[in-house]
Amino acid sequence: MNWNQELSNSLLWIAKAYGLTCLLFVLTVWALVRLTSWGRQFWQLSGSYFSLRRSAKPLLGLALILLLTLAGVRLDVVLSNWSNGLYTSLQQLNESLFWSFVRIFCILASIHVLRSLFSFYVNQSFSIHWRAWLNEQLLQKLLQNDSFYRLQYLPQRSDNPDQRIQQDVSSFVSSSLGLSMGVVSSLVSTLAYTLILWNLSGPLHLLGVDIPRAMVFAVFLYVLIATVLAVKIGRPLVRLNFLNEQYNANYRYLLVRLLEYAESIAFYAGEKVEGMLLRSRFGQIIHNNWRIVFRSLKFQGFNLIVSQTAVVFPLIVQAHRFFSKQITLGDLMQTSQAFGTLHDNLSFFRNAYDDFAGYRAVLNRLSGYCDSMQEAAALPRPDIRSDGTRLALENFSLQAPDGRTLLEQVNLDIASGSALLIRGASGSGKTTLLRSLAGLWPYSSGQIIRPQQGLMFLSQKPYLPGGTLRDALYYPASAPAAAAQEAAMVLQTVQLGHLQGRLDEERDWSQTLSLGEQQRLAFGRLLLNKPAIAFLDEASSALDEGLEDAMYRLLRQQLPATTIVSVGHRSSLLQHHGLQLQILENSRWQLASTH
Ligand SMILES: Nc1ncnc2c1ncn2[C@@H]1O[C@H](COP(=O)(O)OP(=O)(O)OP(=O)(O)O)[C@@H](O)[C@H]1O
DSSP states (O other): OOGGGHHHHHHHHHHHHHHHHHHHHHHHHHHHHHHOHHHHHHHHHHGGGGOTTTOSHHHHHHHHHHHHHHHHHHHHHHHHHHHHHHHHHHHTTOHHHHHHHHHHHHHHHHHHHHHHHHHHHHHHHHHHHHHHHHHHHHHHHHHGGGHHHHGGGSSSOOSOHHHIIIIIHHHHHHHHHHHHHHHHHHHHHHHHHHHHHHHHOOOEEETTEEETTHHHHHHHHHHHHHHHHHHHHHHHHHHHHHHHHHHHHHHHHHHHHHHHTHHHHHHHTTHHHHHHHHHHHHHHHHHHHHHHHHHHHHHHHHHHHHHHHHHHHHHHHHHHHHHTTSSOHHHHHHHHHHHHHHHHHHHHHHHHHHHHHHHHHHHHHHHHHHHHHHHHHHSOOOEEEOOTTOEEEEEEEEEOTTSOEEEEEEEEEEOTTOEEEEEESTTSSHHHHHHHHHTOOSOEEEEEEOOSSSEEEEOSSOOOOSEEHHHHHHTTSOOOTTOHHHHHHHHHHTTOGGGGGGTTOEEOHHHHSOHHHHHHHHHHHHHHHOOSEEEEESTTTTSOHHHHHHHHHHHHHHOTTOEEEEEOOOGGGGGGOSEEEEEOSTTOEEEEEOO
16 A cells, blocks of 8 residues: 555545535435435435535535545544554564554544544534524424414314423434434445455355355345344343333423422322322333333343454454465455444444434424424414404304314494403303404404504413513513613502512422412503403402402502403492403304493
8 A cells, every 4th residue: 555645546436435425425315315204304304404505505515514424434444454564574574664654653643533523513513503503493483373372272283282392393303413424434444344355365265165245245144144143132221211211291291290299289288199100100210211121131231242253253264364365464354344233334324224213203303393383374364354453253163172063153342441341151162252252263254343553452360471571561572671660569559579589580480479469460561561452361359349349449540541351250340441242052153231
């Protein structure tokens, strides 16, 4: 081997291999996208990321990763030839040659370190950008058109969208890159090392037959047999690992529920039942863990035997040629190393089979997520038109998801600044009517007339975001920086003056404040946001009648122009509302003045 020309030889090798690999890579991706369902799923998820019209960076990044992968394969081959030369120099007791090989090693090792670090950086940067882009796409799908809420109305919705965004996006990116580059690197490396082994290999005399280039055939046969046996022994592990994930998820879910419903469980003294359930779920994990351990003992035992045999097997096959001086010590050692590398490369395809099954599951889940979001966005919406601050319903009918009619042919027009109370039996459709007015409910007909902006909906249990009490008070607006006085005053007005000093305290306020305090905080939101129309769905149910009365008086005093639509059962609410919509049986209704 001519080490003086190795640099130019290697560059030429990389250039040729790169051209050919790029061409084959593009053709393979094109064929997979056209011919396979998972290829189409991949393209549906990420095709536009690689579109040149959007940006050239992803394709350039991928091209660089491919180049670095091939450079890595070439460097391995050069190091393999180097080790051949080094052992030969030792065998020949040629000290000057030995030292020149040490110098060559310093250069090769430096290139190896730099290439590895650069390759790591490029791979990571590529993955992070891809993940960020895909995360944004999925988030947009979730947040647009109220899909995160309307998902629940789909007959078959995607499970755990949170897990899709947080976990599957990351696995999708790393598996796409890992599997594709793994295949490229293993294929190119297999070709390169088969060539090395081909040149080192001699005929083998077996049972009276001469097998030419026996070593090459031996390694392929060896790996084939090992693969078949390993798949047989290792296959149950796939299911056991799947069960492991499932059992752990179940256990985690129970723990989360215990903490979420801590108060109710504590009041019921339910820790004994919960403890039994938790222990039995944990028992499943441990039982499965032991099955994994025993199966792994068999699997790893087999793999260790295979890899240990792979160390001596090529030496045994080549020993005769070495002792009869047909090959050098370097050739012998390189044979062993090439055999090992080929063994690893071919084993990649065996391991990749399981990784690929996992990858397809990720693709299915992500595609299912995208389909669900599309269906949620396509669900029907109430027909909403705006006409100043007017609030009215025209020929409006409301249905439940099972097709039952909840309300039929409602016609009403509520003057700006007036107040309507909606009453009716439990399950008659009061909250659903508010959902329709908000534009969230898919099953209605007729027309809703209301402004597009300036609406506020308060539910029985107000949502309090994580963060400071000030953030919770201004939600969904963001707290203005220069309005410390305003927030404190509003707290005092809604009889939460004792919390004034804690406005900037960060904690989980929904766990800290009583339901009555949370409801008064929500009244504070109304005072700050000054909506044109306020919808209150049992928003004062946790307040005593005195406090409820005070809150409604406050609303009327401070927001005289705001139209109020309340849902509630108490007759004490009637005094604050000029109109009452009573929902009767059989989807009938009655509108009357309360005075
Ligand atoms: N997401 C949903 N999926 C299926 N059915 C639903 C859904 N939401 C509401 N319903 C059904 O629609 C009907 C009306 O429910 P709604 O919550 O509007 O009643 P309500 O009058 O507000 O009751 P309550 O006074 O008990 O709060 C009920 O029969 C309920 O079961």
